[in-house]
Amino acid sequence: MKEALESIRSAVRQQLESVKDLKELDNIRVKYLGKKGELTAILKQMGKLSAEERPVIGQLANEVRSDLEHFLENTSEKIKSQLQDAKLAAETIDVTMPGRTAPMGYKHPLSIVLDEVKDIFLGMGFSVVTGPEVEKDYYNFEALNLPKDHPARDTQDTFYISDDIVLRTQTSSVQVRVMEKQKPPIRVISPGRVYRSDALDATHSPLFHQVEGLVVDKGVTMADLKGTLETMVKRLYGEDAQIRLRPHHFPFTEPSAEVDVMCFHCHGEGCRLCKGEGWIELLGAGMVHPWVLQNCGIDPEVYSGFAFGVGLDRLAMRRFNIDDIRLLLDNDMRFLQQF
Amino acid sequence: MILSMRWLSEFVDLEPQMPIRDFTEAMTMTGSKVEGFEIEGSEIKNVVVGKVTAMERHPDSDHMFICMVDAGEEEPLQIVTGAQNVTVGSWVPVAKHKSTLPGGVEIKKGKLRGVASNGMLCSLKELGLTINDFPYAIEDGIFLLEEEGLFPGQDIHEAIGLNDTCVEFEITSNRPDCLSVLGLAREASATFGKPLKQPHPQVKGSGGSIGDYLKVTVSNPVICQRYMARVVNNVKIGPSPRWMRERLRASGVRPINNLVDITNYVMLEYGQPMHAFDLRYVKDNHIQIRNAAEGEAITTLDGVERKLSTDMLVIADGEKPTAVAGVMGGEYSGIHDGTSTVVFESACFQGASVRLTAKKLGMRTEASSRYEKGLDPNTCSLALERACELVEILGAGEVVDGVIDCNNDSRQPIRLPLDSDKINHFLGIDISAEQMKEILKGLEFTIDGDDVIAPSFRGDIQYRADVAEEIARIYGYNNIPTTKLRGAAEAKITPYQAFEKRVNTVLLAQGLSEISTYSFISPKYYDKIRLPADSPLRRSVTITNPLGEDTSVMRTTTIPSVLEVLSRNFNNRNESAWMYEVANEYIPTTDGELPVEKQAVTIGMYGNKVDFYRLKGIVETLLDALNITSWEIRPEKNLPTYHPGRCGVLSIDGEDIGVIAQAHPKVAENYGINTEVYLAVLEMNPMFAHRAADRQYRPLPKFPAITRDLALLCDDELPVVEIEKCIRKGCGNHLEKVELFDVYRGSQIEEGKKSVAYTVTLRSSDHTLTDQDADSAMNKSLKALNEIGVVLRT
Structure with a gap:
């Protein structure tokens, strides 16, 4: 089980590196942390563990969950920031174009x-x-x-x-x-x-x-x-x-x-x-x-x-x-x- | 007044070598304003006196000569000339190689038909002179010099006396005494602290008695303050000597002959107009100074016959007027060939009378422009003696003994107390009474204890303030300190001024530029704006002496002025022009009274998508900003200046205060404007009077608003303002805002009807309105609307 948890952790970390958008990221979240996700599946098997193993694995499981959440959050932030950068880049205008003026009168x-x-x-x-x-x-x-x-x-x-x-x-x-x-x-x-x-x-x-x-x-x-x-x-x-x-x-x-x-x-x-x-x-x-x-x-x-x-x-x-x-x-x- | 510096030096010795700019600056600062100065012949450079030593014909020309000229150099100069009046031995002006002549003409050596010519022999004209300056010379030909003491190589300026400096003064009307060399010498004497050399003309006389020649009667002693005359016998008319011609020339006066020149010379020297005339033409040898008789006329020296009126003073003989006193002589009164006995007249006439006569006759002469400023009768005798002295010096005739002097001068010398404290306080300076007295003495005032007596030639001195000015100008205005005003002062901007400023600010902020137009227009412009023939606005204040018809009446409306500016902009291809002016309209009252000057705001616009509602919006914003709330607008079809379907009259509490409209296309056409023109005129005073009190703060709303949209159907003709009135009535106090957001005609709408849509905002200041409240307001509104035939669109 310990190996399984470690492999989930490294798999997620690896997968996150290539994530492109928030949807893909969400898919990963569901795959591992969702109700039917892989980590959840493992945690459901905790009952089967011995009394000695349970706290050790439990601790590890919590640690992995926290790490995954952390990874996901970071990646999410990163993607959002990239998305905004892209959006701002697309919004670039020619600031040298003339401004729109309100009509103004001139004093004699x-x-x-x-x-x-x-x-x-x-x-x-x-x-x-x-x-x-x-x-x-x-x-x-x-x-x-x-x-x-x-x-x-x-x-x-x-x-x-x-x-x-x-x-x-x-x-x-x-x-x-x-x-x-x-x-x-x-x-x-x-x-x-x-x-x-x-x-x-x-x-x-x-x-x-x-x-x-x-x-x-x-x-x-x-x-x-x-x-x-x-x-x-x-x-x-x-x-x-x-x-x-x-x-x-x-x-x-x-x-x-x-x-x-x-x-x-x-x-x-x-x-x-x-x-x-x-x-x-x-x-x-x-x-x-x-x-x-x-x-x-x-x-x-x-x-x-x-x-x-x-x-x-x-x-x-x-x-x-x-x-x-x-x-x-x-x-x-x-x-x-x-x- | 042009002053010859050489002439001036006869009366006052200035610092030798004083730069001319120092002189002009100092004179200006004591009150004799210098307009400019000119050094005679300054344009002439490198021109010398030459003597022709040999001449031969040009081999290739039938009219040119090759001259050898001794110009003071080691070798004689070879110069080719086309002139025919040069002979061997002639003294000539030689413009040498690299010389300059008046008008910037440069002379260089060159070849004339193959023969070298090292300069040019000059004519009078080429030196900027005329035959009047040198009567012995000829006009077309070389100026053959006949001066004394000529030598080859002598500078031409020195040889012909073309080296004076002429200073032009602007003399103010209170100082006719300064229109003379003597007067300016007095000023220079006071300015530079140098003594004045008082003139004392001496006449030897030649026996005889003036009484045998002439009798003078003055019948108007008020206007003729003094009349003096002397007679000169055996007159010999000829040119004046060079020194006199030089001075006249330097003073801008053309020399004519010795007698005329003497009168001009004396006038320039002492400021006293002189007249010399032939005794032969004085009928009965009796000169009468009298008012013109009814119906009398005179042909003046300029050959024009002039009708005289009885308020004009004339110099007459036993029969007819021979001169208009102080203005101009008659045609026979001058000096002619064959004149042998001459009367020199030196008189003083009342300024106001001369001025009026000259004005009525439409002739302003040198004499009249001097007399009208008020001359000193005391100068008459000095001037007359000087003229006779000059006659003797010039050998122009024999002066008969005796002087006629009708002196009616009743003036008393002006005596003023010299209160040095008061003068110091008045000027803001601190100088001693002694210093003041010194200054005044320098100006020929007499000091008598604590009083000062003005010299008789200073008719402008009347008050203590006049004495203060004399002290101030010689002490130097620039030596007076500068101090700040003391004491409290209440400066304020009046409510009207603040109102006017607000009008300007709000219109500028809305994109209208401020213009400034002429207050006078042509009466034809009322036609151009199609003002009805019976319009009271056609009665204008009329200028009796306008520059032209276009500027001959004071406008009663600013519309033509603004249209003219729009038209000019349109013609100058400016795409749009949005403008306004706050300016006067001049409404005549009764004759002899001043017109009412009413301020109006006039707006004129074309281009930049302007339409009626844009203009109206600008006016609405203005009225709102001015706190004018209770205005109304009604359509007006009967103002021919405006488009009958696009014209509204603004009123406040039943008083019409202005118009908002499109200009009638015919009016636009009259001004050559080929696009829609919009105009508004708003009267300032009624707007000012009807403005609401200053705004007070109202708490921001605490309770929410309810909005309802109303889509209505009504006759196309119905002005929407009627709908709005019904909604206002129906909603009562709870109405916050009623906004028109759509007007629609066309499919789905019955012919002759329109759909009008409003958003109505309701709010109460003390509770939250319910739907029932809103429904009730809408129902009341609809009920009112139904009464005028407006229904809910279904």
């Missing part, structure tokens, strides 16, 4: 830049306000110290609706509306569309976009204006970005400045991009003119403020290296999908 480049500007100024405590595009001459010009016969009006070719109503030429019109309604402290930006009767070409458009900024409070200085603009430029263009202020003239600010940013390409050396100047004009700014404050009912002896106006289109064009302003309003999908 002007909005991308405007959102950045808004975030920068919200972070500095500015609120966002808007004003009408079809505007009274009063708000667009007169209240900004630009009476009807002022020569500086010539620099802004204006679309007229009537003698007293214009398409606003600058978001500065919102300054006066804000100051009429709100008492200092005032800290706002006002983005929007502006209009000038410039024929459309690569660098001019009769419709473009500005962001106006206005701060009025006690003790606001020109140094604060510089600091605020510097923060904006560094956030937009990186910490290396540098600005310079040049004296200029706007009727509604005094002192007035044009603000240049150091050319990103040549870093001030002068190149084709900056037309040899080393600097690129970015925006106009200044301290709110005392007459304008006074006219809005704010005492210039008590309060001071600054204002600035940035051309959003130019900001976006510079940001994305767009060389033709017309692209912004053409809205060709091949253009929009680049941003």
Whole structure:
């Protein structure tokens, strides 16, 4: 009997080596461990053994059974693993094939830049306000110290609706509306569309976009204006970005400045991009003119403020290296999908 | 304003050898913005003065000559020329071997019909000059030099004075004083801390008395702030001397003759427009400065007859207007051959009046563009004296003694307190009162104790802030520190701004790209979108001076703008375009009032399998995301812009807020789009107003749901929304979801009917629903459905 048990053990071990699948494995299990299996048959004969032999053979039989189960289990694991490997191998796909995309919309480049500007100024405590595009001459010009016969009006070719109503030429019109309604402290930006009767070409458009900024409070200085603009430029263009202020003239600010940013390409050396100047004009700014404050009912002896106006289109064009302003309003999908 | 650096040096001595870039940079930073600069003749290289020492005819040409030219080298140069005006002994400009001429022309030695030529003799044109620059030369032929002190080999720039540096300034409208050499010299003096050499023109005079020649009456002293005149007798008209021509040329002004050149020279030098005219044409020798009479007209120098209005100031003689004051002279008022007595006029007119007159007449001249900015009446006399001084220097005539001066200048000098503390606080700097005074003195302000008095030529100085700017710009804007804003500020995003942002986010997330379109359109576009003739939307805000009809009215609807963009994309062969814009519509109110600017979301789509339900799904998702729950849609057949069978009007609580539709094929055709186009317009304000309150958390369901499918049969015409209403009514509070999953027409379905199938999900928040609950809900629903003719499909 002992020999029989040993032979079963080695037979199973041998047979398992060539087993290919789980069914074959199960057949082996049934053949040896099933109710009518060979090992079971042997164990049924245990009763016939002598009292001395019984525990010895019994122990051996248990050992063989445990071994067989162990062998079967291992083999089963091995086969399952092989099967899975084969399955995974069969499932191999070409991961270099293009993915399936969900449709996605693209934000307009002007909005991308405007959102950045808004975030920068919200972070500095500015609120966002808007004003009408079809505007009274009063708000667009007169209240900004630009009476009807002022020569500086010539620099802004204006679309007229009537003698007293214009398409606003600058978001500065919102300054006066804000100051009429709100008492200092005032800290706002006002983005929007502006209009000038410039024929459309690569660098001019009769419709473009500005962001106006206005701060009025006690003790606001020109140094604060510089600091605020510097923060904006560094956030937009990186910490290396540098600005310079040049004296200029706007009727509604005094002192007035044009603000240049150091050319990103040549870093001030002068190149084709900056037309040899080393600097690129970015925006106009200044301290709110005392007459304008006074006219809005704010005492210039008590309060001071600054204002600035940035051309959003130019900001976006510079940001994305767009060389033709017309692209912004053409809205060709091949253009929009680049941003 | 183009500034000759040589001219500038008469008024201020700058650092010798200062690189031009240092000059332009410093001037820019104190407020005189330099646009660029040009070194005269910089394109001309290796061109020298030569003397023709011998000439012979070219053996193989009937018009060319072989010249031997002494160009300062050991051996004379042999140069072949085709010009006919050269003779032995001529002084000529010689472009030597390897020289460059304007326009990048390179000259090299070569052979002309077999004869070696070691360069080229140059004409005026080849040197970039004209007959105006050198009146003694001829236009077609070699420029035969007649300058003094010529020698062979002399650099041509030096020989003909073509070596000035011209700096172009952009002068802002508040600084007309800087439209002059003197004005920029003042700025340079303050910028570089070098003293200004004040001009003191001296006129000797030649006797006589101006009163015998001329009488002047000013009848509008408000507009004519000052009128000055002098008379010059025995005028000799001829070319100006070279130094004057050089400066005019460097300043971009064409030399004409000595008298005209003197007026231009003085205008450039002092910024004061001058006028010289023939006394013969002053009827009665009486100049009247008056408003034009009703119906008067004048033919101006440019030969155009112009009707005058009574608000225009004219210079008239005893009979008629001879000039439009500050704008342009009349046709007879110039200098002519045979002119012997000339009046020099130096006047100052009110800027606003000149500006208005020039605008009305549609003529903006050099003089008017200066006057309109407001000139200083004090400059009149300086300029007039200078002009007469030049007449004497040039020997152009004899200046009659005496000056007519009608001075109505009533301005008081502007006196402002110099409060250094306030100025320091305003600018954010810390400099002493003394330093401020020094800066202001450098700008010709007068210091009187603690007050400063602005010079009369600085009409732009009115307020303390103006004085602060003067100090800041000379101190240097870049020397002002940068500081952060102090104090608390309440920044906020308004609910509407948050709403708008949400609209953008949700539409972008659904695959629509954002566009930005023009706010103005052509009124014809209303036809293109088939707006009915009586539609109130056809009444638009109209631009009185549009660039063209295409951009002449402010849109009352964004549909044409979006269609135009779709059309452009279609024409550019983009397979699909899904887009939206949140933009304004401009709805006129009453005349004289501003229009209402309404924001609308406009969606436009073609391609990429878009159909009505895709568009509607996008809108449904948007409304859901915006927390707008109580909307309804109804079919609308009567909007000609849209497909009559594929158009729905959206409403919230009975208020129409927008349309979802396929564009009418005729509209698509009008825009050249040969495919189905889908459009939606939603008004922002009503959506914002009707949005539900902020969402609150609801506990996740604790009890299971029951689902039932309903297969129904109804008239084909019946909108399914009616079925859904019945189910909602029948199921009451327990309804969680009702989903349409199939609509079928065809075999097994009676003609004119359709089969509609729903999955209904029921759930209670406080107990598990039983089959009886569900059956009861279904029965109630079916009962309601039966009432509208919908039956269970069997």
